[in-house]
Amino acid sequence: MTDKQTSEISFFHKYLTVWVIACMGVGILIGKYFSVIPEFLGKFEYASISIPTAILIWIMIYPMMMKVDFQSIKNVGKNPKGLYLTWIINWLIKPFTMFAISSFFLFVVFKQLIPVDIADGYLAGAVLLGAAPCTAMVFVWSHLTKGNPAYTVIQVATNNLIILIAFIPIVKLLLGVSDVTVPWDTLILSVVLFVAIPLAGGVLTRMFVTKRKGLNYFENEFLPKFDGITIAGLLLMLVLLFSFQGDVILNNPLHILLIAVPLTIQTFLIFIIAYFAAKLMKLPFDIAAPASMIGASNFFELSVAVAIALFGMQSPAALATTVGVLTEVPLMLLLVKIANKTQHWFPEK
Secondary structure (H helix, E strand, O other), X not given: OOHHXXXXXXXXXXXXXXXXXXXXXXXXXXXXXXXXXXXXHOOOEEOOEEHHHHHHHHHHHHHHHXXXXXXXXXXXXXXXXXXXXHHHHHHHHHHHHHHHHHHHHHHHHOOOOOOHHHHHHHHHHHHHHHOOEOOOOHHHHHHHOOOOHHHHHHHHHHHHHHXXXXXXXXXXXHHHHOOOOOOHHHHHHHHHHHHHHHHHHHHHHHHHHHHHHOHHHHHHHHHHHHOOHHHHHHHHXXXXXXXXXXXXXXXXXXXXXXXXXXXXHHHXXXXXXXXXXXXXXXXXXXXXXXXXXHHHOEOHHHHHHHHHHHHOOOOHHHHHHHHHHHHHHHHHHHHHXXXXXXXXXXXXX
């Protein structure tokens, strides 16, 4: 990644890992010394879903959903190979490799370090990450690899549609295999709240503003107003999350590193599979790179939200999805650098 490309990524995105670590510290301090705050906020729930968390999730996801232009789906048929690769990696490979790798490390390699009941929760969080391909930060990774913006939008748009259909059955299947009980109604409500509603709101906002002011105004003036809102919502939610997770983290600091091991291996494995498949398919680099980035990264906003809704703020599952946030940005920046150094492997067009 060149200095110019590095400078083009926003300040908050570039140092997101630093902000996440800072939020973890602030949240732990709040949980330990100002426990009245999480106790008060924990009272606001509906159907096992935290209302404060839901609000912060909407703040995170809504600006991202406005970037999705469903009109571009009509151009899918012109060059569908990159989409086929994305769909196969995301929905037929990634969730199952995440389950297999996480199970191996949590129940075999780290068997003496993590109690079985806690490992079950960590596995549930890993599954939620694996079943939710990236739909937000992928715009950043695509930008840094000079990806085809129109094609990236199509990949994101179709992934959003597939999430509505495939996320629940995959999570239910894999968590059922691991003997973790998941209530259908809570899972369905989570997808509706954190995908369907913000997606519909984003699409309607895009249509309304574009119709009144034009596409140029929407993309160059309206959208930039929301640049910092997504990250602000994420950081506030992490403070809230870690305020509930304080005791778990302080009592099990080693677990943070242990959870990160399978998540890191999964990230590199999926990228390698997608990247070399794209090379064999002779896809151009500006399509191959974003396709591989989508598979390697996760829709952690949704994963964290569903983990909290299903298992609670203080659950091991919520902690595992939060570790996913902590590890993703530095790993993805490394993969961006690898992709840019190997772009000569691919045809330009």
